[in-house]
Amino acid sequence: KLDAWYMDDDESADQRSTRRQKPNQPAAVAKLRELGVLSWALDADKYENDPKLEAIRKVRGYSYQDIITVSPEKLPGYEEKLKMFFEEHIHTDEEIRYILEGSGYFDVRDKEDRWIRVDCRKGDMIVLPEGIYHRFTLDADNYVKAMRLFIGEPVWTPLNRPQDSHQSREKYIQHFGAS
Ligand code: KMT
Numbered sequence: 001k002l003d004a005w006y007m008d009d010d011e012s013a014d015q016r017s018t019r020r021q022k023p024n025q026p027a028a029v030a031k032l033r034e035l036g037v038l039s040w041a042l043d044a045d046k047y048e049n050d051p052k053l054e055a056i057r058k059v060r061g062y063s064y065q066d067i068i069t070v071s072p073e074k075l076p077g078y079e080e081k082l083k084m085f086f087e088e089h090i091h092t093d094e095e096i097r098y099i100l101e102g103s104g105y106f107d108v109r110d111k112e113d114r115w116i117r118v119d120c121r122k123g124d125m126i127v128l129p130e131g132i133y134h135r136f137t138l139d140a141d142n143y144v145k146a147m148r149l150f151i152g153e154p155v156w157t158p159l160n161r162p163q164d165s166h167q168s169r170e171k172y173i174q175h176f177g178a179s
């Protein structure tokens with residue numbers, strides 16, 4: 001099961017630190033579901049031939065996939081891209097990631113606009129719904145290799161906050177009732 005928690009308020013702290021509150025304030029998988037965030041635990045060692053992954057791809061229409069490695073050596077424009085990933089944004093589609101190696105944090109806003117930090121590790125597959133405010137950072141281990149999936153031709157463009165009148169944001173609010 002995914003580990004997730006409400007973050008502390010110290011946005012000047014190292015983005016790669018856990019940013020847990022003291023005492024820790026866990027966020028349940030059911031809470032994430034309420035926000036439209038889906039997750040599965042798969043066997044990342046068999047991602048090249050996995051009936052479970054195939055079933056998810058088929059049911060959800062994920063026709064596109066590629067693999068991204070986030071490390072200074074493997075990712076062109078590493079520093080800039082990390083900055084982009086960590087700017088709060090939305091997309092006009094789902095963001096789907098399947099962690100094959102390493103780990104990282106997806107931060108999502110809850111209905112009261114608080115940050116929930118989701119610890120994604122090898123074998124975790126996560127879907128962030130269209131229009132949810134979110135961001136991504138590496139953790140202290142500084143390495144992730146992930147499959148990116150998409151319905152049709154991928155559009156990776158982040159639309160930085162504020163996007164409150166964007167139709168993807170309005171659609172998100174209608175479905176998941178952020179307040
Ligand atoms: C994104 O869009 O935030 C990313 O692709 C981050 C790396 S994949 C875990």
Ligand code: NI
Binds near residue numbers: 089090095134135
């Ligand atoms: Ni994103």
